[in-house]
Amino acid sequence: MTHTFTIAIDGPAGAGKGTLARRLADHYRLNLLDTGLTYRAVAHKLLQLGLPLDNVSAAETAARQVDLSKLDRAVLSAHAVGEAASKVAVIPTVRRILVEKQRDFAKTPPGAVLDGRDIGTVVCPDADIKLYVTASAEVRARRRLAEILADIERRDERDMGRADSPLKPAVDAHLLDTSEMAIEAAFLAAMAIIDDVLAKRSGA
Incomplete structure (x- = not known):
């Protein structure tokens, strides 16, 4: 059996673990998985279908259908999807289904960098390297604010620059x-x- 190399990265929001995970995956040529996106993918599917977020059977079905190689960060990063994901993530069976998928992802050669909240403790307790990335609440808040600012600026640029019905004040x-x-x-x-x-x- 080919040995795969796994790097588990955990930590709170805004600590920089996502950026660090991407850099490490690129450098060591490993697969990359932001496990938070898997829960967002389930929530996004339920929102698309107009189903209640507490519909356990529908959430389980959506979780089984999630393709970890096709997670669209741009779509799944939407605030509404994040809010919905926090409700889906509390369903135990959904967590179990996704954890199994995440473990399978980690075992795919040559290995992977996974970032989230429970990688080193639950998903990959046997990971070759475990990093817990943190920063003070003040620093994390500043980083998150900078991300939000950049997102708002991008959205304004899109809305104001579109050819059809651009965002602009009426003359009066x-x-x-x-x-x-x-x-x-x-x-x-x-x-x-x-x-x-x-x-x-x-x-x-």
């Missing part, structure tokens, strides 16, 4: 910049604009 739109406003202040500012227009109309 009132600009409301909420950069320095809490929601209550934004509400009051919007109300002031609306009340001013209504007053002018009633006085006309």
Whole structure:
């Protein structure tokens, strides 16, 4: 039997384990698996089918159908999918199905780098190398904020640059910049604009 080499990377969100896993997989020419995407794939399938996230049999079926070699990070990284995945991930049978798939992935030559929350403890307790990657909560929050900022900028660029119905203010739109406003202040500012227009109309 050909020995495969497994690197297990665990740690909290924003610690940098995903980026580190990608770099290590490239360097050592190993397969790469972000195990969090497997749960997101199940959630995405249920959302696509319009099924309840607590439908155990449907979630189990979706888990069995997940192809670990075809996980689309761009699609599965959506916030709504992440929220749904956290609900799917608590189903014990779904976890068992996906863990088996993750173990099979790790055993595929020449080996793999897997990152997640339970790789070294549950998925691959016999991994050749186990790394627990962490960082302070403040640093992780700053990194996550930078990721969110980059995502917002990409989305704005797409929305404003599309040929069909691009995002732009109407010529007669009132600009409301909420950069320095809490929601209550934004509400009051919007109300002031609306009340001013209504007053002018009633006085006309």
